[in-house]
Structure formats: C-alpha cells, structure tokens
Amino acid sequence: MNSIIVDQVKNNNELLISSVQSFYRNFSSLFRKNQLMLILVNSASDILLVESTHPSNPYIKPGTKADPLLVDYLLNDQGETKISQKLISGKINHRVTNWELLMNWYFTGINLQRNQKNIFHFLFLLTPDNHLVHLLNPLIQSFSKTIEENLLNKEKISQLNISKEYIDIISKSSKDGILCLDKEANIKYMNEVAGKILHVNPEKSLNQYIGEIVDFVPVVLSVFKTKKGYTDREFIIHSRTWGTLHFIKTAVIVKDIKGQFAGVVDFFREITRVRKFVTSYIGAQAKFNFNDLIGNNTQLRESIRIAKIAAQSNSNVLIIGETGTGKEMIAQAIHYEGNRKSGPFVTINCGAIPRDLAESEFFGYEPGSFTGADRKGRSGKFELANGGTIFLDEIEELPINLQIKLLRFIQERQITRIGGIKQIPVNVRIITASNKDLQKEIQLGRFRKDLYHRINVIKINLPNxxxxxxxxxxxxxxxxxxxxxxxxxxxxxxxxxxxxxxxxxxxxxxxxxxxxxxxxxxxxxxxxxxxxxxxPKEIINDQNQTNYSLIEDSKRHQISSILLQTDWNISKAAHRLQLSRPTLYRYIKKWNLNQTKTSFNYY
Ligand SMILES: Nc1ncnc2c1ncn2[C@@H]1O[C@H](COP(=O)(O)OP(=O)(O)OP(=O)(O)O)[C@@H](O)[C@H]1O
Ligand SMILES: [Mg+2]
Missing domain, CATH: 1.10.8.60 (Helicase, Ruva Protein; domain 3)
Incomplete structure (x- = not known):
C-alpha cells in the first residue's frame, strides 16, 4: 500500500524529481566536496527525493514524512513563503525525531515556483559544515532558479510531446487528406490519406515543393498568392497519370507570432467519401433483396430469375409493370445482390421532378449557373450515385431534351454540370422502370427509340x-x-x-x-x-358490384339464348328457364331485349 502511495507521489512529481536529479548530477562534485544534502519535500511533507553523498539515513529517505513543521516554517500565515528569511543552524527541530539525527547540520529551505507561482514543493539544502552556513541561502536561491527553469523546459517538452501525440492521432485517424505547407509551399507534413489521394509517398515527399510531386497545378497554390483560405470548396482536377481527381477542400492560413504568413494547412476529402456520407445520410441505400419478393407465380419467378442474372451483370435493366407490382423492390434487389451492393442506390422519379429542374437534378450545376440556384453549385443525382445504381422510375415521363442527355451519358459515361465545361466521369449502373408501354410512347413520338434500345438491354416484366x-x-x-x-x-x-x-x-x-x-x-x-x-366496405362493395354484374351478365346471356332457341316462345322459354312468364317479361323489359338484339348482341 505504502509503495503504491509512493509511486503515485512519484508519478505526480516525475518532472520535478527528474529536474532536481539532473541538477544534482550536474553539480555532484560540488555536493560531494562540501558534504551538501538536497531534499525535495511536497506540501504534504512527503520526502520525494534525497540527494547526498552522505551515508544514507534511514529516517530521511523518499517515502517517509518530513517534519510538517519544517514546511510550516517556510510559509507565513498568508501561505506566502518566508524564503530564507532566517537561517537556522544546529538543532533542526527537537520535537521531531527524524530530524534530530541531523542535529548538528545547518539547513535552509525554499518554496519552489513555476512562473512566479508557488508550487508548494520545498527544497532543503543541508550541510554539517559550519563554514558554509552563510552560503546556504545564496546557494539554494540559485539552485532553485536552475531547477525551476529546468522544470519549465521539461514541462514544455512534455506538452509538445503530448500535442504531437494528439496531432498524430488526429491526422492518422482522419479520413481527410491533411497537408501542411510552409510559406514556400514545401511539404512539412502529409498524412497517409493525403498520400493516397495524391498518389505520393508521404515520407519521401517531406520538404519537397508541392508543385513537384504531383502532375497537375496544385490548387492550393492560389492560396499562397491571395493569402486567403477557404472552406469546403469543390475542385475537379485532371491528372495526366491518375485521371480525374475530385474533392472538397478547406485551406487554412498559418501565421507566425508576428502575424506574418507562414504557410497553409490543406484539408481535402475525396468526393466519393462525401457522397457516401450523403447517401447514407439521406438513406439512399437499397433495403430489399430477392428473398423479400414473395410469390410462386410462374411469371413472377421467371422475372426474378432474369433479375438475378441482371444482378451479376452491369447491363442496363428495364422493368415494366403496373403501379405497385414491385418495380422498385426488384430494382433494389438487383443492386443489393450485385457487386455494387456497398455503393449508393439513388432513385429519381422522372414523373415527379418539375421539367425545368430535371436537368440540374440529374446532372447538377456549377456556381452561379441560374438564378435561384445554390451559390456554391451542386452535384446531381448521377454524381451521387457514383459507384452504385441509379434507378430512373417512370422513365416515360423523361422530357425529350433529357432523353438525349441520358443517351449521351449512357454512351460516354461522363456528365457535364449545367453551366460547366468539365466532364466528370461517373460510374453508375442504370435501372429504369415504367408502367407504360414504351413502344407505344415511341410511336406517339414521346420516347426516343434509340434510348429505348439502350435502356432495354435486360427487360423484366412484372405480372399484375x-x-x-x-x-x-x-x-x-x-x-x-x-x-x-x-x-x-x-x-x-x-x-x-x-x-x-x-x-x-x-x-x-x-x-x-x-x-x-x-x-x-x-x-x-x-x-x-x-x-x-x-x-373495408368499399372492397366488398366493389366485389358485390362485379359479382352482381357478372351474375346479371350470365343471366341475361342465358335468357337471350333460350329465347333465341325457343324462337321467342315466351311460355316455352319461361318453362325452360324455370321462371314465371311475368318474371320473364320483366327481364325482357329490364334489358330491353328483342328478337334482333338477342341474335345480334348475344351470339
Ligand atoms: N413480390 C412482392 N413481395 C412482397 N412485397 C411486395 C412484392 N411486390 C411489391 N411488394 C410491396 O408492394 C409495395 C410496392 O412495391 P414497389 O414500390 O416496388 O412497386 P412499384 O412497382 O415501384 O410501384 P409504383 O409504380 O407505384 O412506384 C412495396 O412496399 C412492397 O413492400
Ligand atoms: Mg415505384
């Protein structure tokens, strides 16, 4: 138990103890020559350290208590120190046995300080040599100064180490690329993510000029001219070696103590990560798989069989089915069971977007493209679906101008935002759905035939x-x-x-x-x-109506047919129909039957 306390005390005071130790090491010959003893005591009177060449004293050793009066002696009523106001000699304190063993020693004490503040640790300097008595006070003053400075430095270094540790953890666990550049745009630090995004080795890049390690003009260089940082700006860069690099960047200016520009810290995040976050945030994930599709109907099973094949390919799929037949479910299952499973599943209902906004919804827009648009620009659903699947529902509603753009996208696999000139490669699988007969739409000139053929690589029909x-x-x-x-x-x-x-x-x-x-x-x-x-009543009523008209239909059919067979002999017909003659007449009247009608309408 005792040792644990000592250890704790030691841990808490580690820096101070090591400062006193290194001081003692530096002046050990002085201590030896003059038989000096140095004791470090905390405010609870625990002896933390004894440095001396004198034979060890069992009562004065780390972990034992020093006379609390000794500590008291150094403080006045206000808790301030009375450092070296007095120098006492000879009997240290008769009341305390430990210190009595040092009866013939002279001593002085001082309260250690950090930044002129008491830290309530006390340093005592002792000697048995009476010639040194007058030197004890100046010596302990200069000793304490050196120790205090040493302590301060050690604390600063320890703080720096802790800060470095924090920075290491932050930069290593950050999924953003982090790049620190000095005022000449030389790399001072780069985390691994930054290395991956820029395709360079972080360690080998140290101290190199940023412009030399990549094969494009680094956008961060503009900050060195403007001396102004920015937050969350989007950049699309074409690298000769690596193709299109697309990220969101934040650049922060670093200033030195004098407020002068000293460099830039650059944070950047690949757009795919941003999109992943966005899609998980807006819930653009497929929920259904093929097991969720219930039914043993032959046509449904055949559709599911084709859909399973489609899931293993990348071809465009067209799903045809009436409303509520499970088109979206099938589309999600295809995505969910294919190799794009972990990518986003983004749905656009072509019938639900206002026509004039449809293009920006599909392909996004650049800053300031049109009034009312977000100032910063925005990526469209195709970009959001990158790496995954885009499901275009009610495709027949797609305006003709967008049909052309969709066709171009299917051919080139690149999009251009409204108001932009850059082509952005987008890797998406396209699944379309319709509850209309698209052939008919083609004939009516409302749907492009060429687009139809492009989207209709794998066709899935869902039964009613x-x-x-x-x-x-x-x-x-x-x-x-x-x-x-x-x-x-x-x-x-x-x-x-x-x-x-x-x-x-x-x-x-x-x-x-x-x-x-x-x-x-x-x-x-x-x-x-x-x-x-x-x-619900309306469902039963609906059935009654159907059943009723069905019954009525078949009855009418039967009566007309018998009338025809009996050549409109009412008695014979009534007999065969097992109806009374007046009832038969009532039916004839009700349905307005006559000889020509029966033959014409019912045969
Ligand atoms: N085979 C099925 N098994 C189980 N549930 C199904 C099946 N088909 C459809 N559903 C259910 O019916 C609902 C409608 O399905 P879904 O949204 O996929 O239809 P849809 O064809 O896209 O309809 P709409 O054309 O109206 O958008 C879903 O919530 C789903 O739960
Ligand atoms: Mg649907």
Whole structure:
C-alpha cells in the first residue's frame, strides 16, 4: 500500500524529481566536496527525493514524512513563503525525531515556483559544515532558479510531446487528406490519406515543393498568392497519370507570432467519401433483396430469375409493370445482390421532378449557373450515385431534351454540370422502370427509340396481382407479419374468410394496394384474428358490384339464348328457364331485349 502511495507521489512529481536529479548530477562534485544534502519535500511533507553523498539515513529517505513543521516554517500565515528569511543552524527541530539525527547540520529551505507561482514543493539544502552556513541561502536561491527553469523546459517538452501525440492521432485517424505547407509551399507534413489521394509517398515527399510531386497545378497554390483560405470548396482536377481527381477542400492560413504568413494547412476529402456520407445520410441505400419478393407465380419467378442474372451483370435493366407490382423492390434487389451492393442506390422519379429542374437534378450545376440556384453549385443525382445504381422510375415521363442527355451519358459515361465545361466521369449502373408501354410512347413520338434500345438491354416484366392470385394468401400472411412488426403489434391470425374476400378483389393498385389495405386494418383493429368483417366496405362493395354484374351478365346471356332457341316462345322459354312468364317479361323489359338484339348482341 505504502509503495503504491509512493509511486503515485512519484508519478505526480516525475518532472520535478527528474529536474532536481539532473541538477544534482550536474553539480555532484560540488555536493560531494562540501558534504551538501538536497531534499525535495511536497506540501504534504512527503520526502520525494534525497540527494547526498552522505551515508544514507534511514529516517530521511523518499517515502517517509518530513517534519510538517519544517514546511510550516517556510510559509507565513498568508501561505506566502518566508524564503530564507532566517537561517537556522544546529538543532533542526527537537520535537521531531527524524530530524534530530541531523542535529548538528545547518539547513535552509525554499518554496519552489513555476512562473512566479508557488508550487508548494520545498527544497532543503543541508550541510554539517559550519563554514558554509552563510552560503546556504545564496546557494539554494540559485539552485532553485536552475531547477525551476529546468522544470519549465521539461514541462514544455512534455506538452509538445503530448500535442504531437494528439496531432498524430488526429491526422492518422482522419479520413481527410491533411497537408501542411510552409510559406514556400514545401511539404512539412502529409498524412497517409493525403498520400493516397495524391498518389505520393508521404515520407519521401517531406520538404519537397508541392508543385513537384504531383502532375497537375496544385490548387492550393492560389492560396499562397491571395493569402486567403477557404472552406469546403469543390475542385475537379485532371491528372495526366491518375485521371480525374475530385474533392472538397478547406485551406487554412498559418501565421507566425508576428502575424506574418507562414504557410497553409490543406484539408481535402475525396468526393466519393462525401457522397457516401450523403447517401447514407439521406438513406439512399437499397433495403430489399430477392428473398423479400414473395410469390410462386410462374411469371413472377421467371422475372426474378432474369433479375438475378441482371444482378451479376452491369447491363442496363428495364422493368415494366403496373403501379405497385414491385418495380422498385426488384430494382433494389438487383443492386443489393450485385457487386455494387456497398455503393449508393439513388432513385429519381422522372414523373415527379418539375421539367425545368430535371436537368440540374440529374446532372447538377456549377456556381452561379441560374438564378435561384445554390451559390456554391451542386452535384446531381448521377454524381451521387457514383459507384452504385441509379434507378430512373417512370422513365416515360423523361422530357425529350433529357432523353438525349441520358443517351449521351449512357454512351460516354461522363456528365457535364449545367453551366460547366468539365466532364466528370461517373460510374453508375442504370435501372429504369415504367408502367407504360414504351413502344407505344415511341410511336406517339414521346420516347426516343434509340434510348429505348439502350435502356432495354435486360427487360423484366412484372405480372399484375390479379393475374397471380395464387400468391395472394402468402402475400397476406407475409404483409400481415411485416406490418405488425412495423406497427409494433402482435401479428393476428388470418381466417379463410379474410383471404377469400381478398381473392375476389381485383387489386388495380397491385401489391401496394394489398399492403395498404392490410396496414389500414392493422392500424384500427386489435383483434386476434382477421376475418371478412375487417375488410373495408368499399372492397366488398366493389366485389358485390362485379359479382352482381357478372351474375346479371350470365343471366341475361342465358335468357337471350333460350329465347333465341325457343324462337321467342315466351311460355316455352319461361318453362325452360324455370321462371314465371311475368318474371320473364320483366327481364325482357329490364334489358330491353328483342328478337334482333338477342341474335345480334348475344351470339
Ligand atoms: N413480390 C412482392 N413481395 C412482397 N412485397 C411486395 C412484392 N411486390 C411489391 N411488394 C410491396 O408492394 C409495395 C410496392 O412495391 P414497389 O414500390 O416496388 O412497386 P412499384 O412497382 O415501384 O410501384 P409504383 O409504380 O407505384 O412506384 C412495396 O412496399 C412492397 O413492400
Ligand atoms: Mg415505384
């Protein structure tokens, strides 16, 4: 226990102790010759250090207590020191046994200071030689000065080391490139990320002129002319060796003590990283994979089979399907299961962007390109999707001028921002979707044929829900579970009557409509089992109407056919139809049947 305390005391005072030690080492011959002893004591009267050539004294050693009165002696009532006001000799303090052993020694003490402030550590100088008594005071004053200076230097160095440690950690863990340049634009520091972005070796680049290590004119050089830094500015640079370098940069001016320009610290971040952050921030990530697609319908399985092949390729995909058939789901699954999985998945709904903003939404714009635009310029969705997939939904709504630009992009794989001249390479996979017959749009002159052929490399047709009713039961089960989870409710059981009534419905809104119906029901009901009584009225009514007209249709068909067969003999027909004659007449009247109509309309 004791040793731990000593160790702690030691740790806390390490710098001070080492300062006193190095002082003693430098003057050891002086100490030896004159039998001097130096003792360092803290404010709690712990002896921290004893430096002496005198045979060691078991009572005066580090870790033991010095006489607290000794420390008191050096302080007046206000806690200020009374340094060397007195020099006492002979008996140090009769009341303290430890020090009694030094009864014939003379001593003086001083309170050590840092920047003229007491640090409440005390230095004592002792000698048994009475000739030296008059020298003790001047000696301890000059000793303490030297030790204090030494301590100050040590502290500065230690601070510098800590700062360097911080800087090392910051620059190593930073995902930004960091470059420190002196006033001649020579490299003074470069972190590894900067080396990677600029394709140079950070260590070998030290002290070299920045213009010499890269094969383009470094944009940071402009700061050396203007002496003005900037924050988050975007730069696109063409390197002969490395192609296009695209980053966001911040340059900070460094000044010396006199306020003179002393260099620049340059921070830069590759645009791909910025985009990654943006896409994760705005949630441009695919959520669905192929396992999320429910259904065993042959046509759906065939579409999924093709989509899985598409996922392994980079070809453009066109997905055709009515609203709510799962076009976006399939597009996400293709992205999610392909090699662009970790890249962004960016959706543009071509039908939802105002026409005059569509181009800037697609390709971005340079600063000051048009009124109302952001002053700094902005990158478009294509750039944001770099390294990933862009999903162009409702492609048939794309204005003709953009159809041409999209076609050009597909050929060149580069974009030019509005108001810009630079071509920016963008690596995206294009998936388009439409709920219209694009061939028809081509015939109507609303869609370019050449673009159609470009986007239609792999075509996926998604069936309507009414054409795959066999999947409705499993979809109901899946969606009920999924939505209960979302609504944080216990998933209810499903009664056959619930499924049956939905099987009779046509679902013009396809799976999305089924999903909405179930979500609405789960929202308002807490029952343990879903039955026909939970089905919204309009859906049942809709079915009744259909069923009713269906029944009516077939009845009308039957009656007309019998009338025709019996040559409009009402009695015979009524008999065969098992209707009374007045009832048959009522039907004839209701449907306005007559001999010509029956033959013409129903056969
Ligand atoms: N096969 C499926 N299995 C499970 N859920 C599906 C399936 N198809 C569609 N869905 C569900 O239906 C909803 C609509 O799907 P999605 O948004 O992909 O359709 P869409 O064809 O893009 O529709 P729109 O044309 O209206 O944009 C989704 O929320 C999804 O949960
Ligand atoms: Mg969609």
């Amino acid at each position: 829900l009414k054409n795959r009713k066999e999947d409705i039961p499993s979809l109901i089960e899946h969606l009920t579970k999924k939505l209960s989870l979302k609504l944080e409710k216990k998933s209810p059981a499903i009664d056959p009557s619930f499924i049956q009534s939905l099987l009779n419905y046509d679902f013009p809104g396809n799976v999305r409509e089924l999903e909405n119906i179930i979500e609405r029901i789960l929202n308002i009901c807490d029952d343990k089992i879903l039955t026909i009584k939970h089905i």
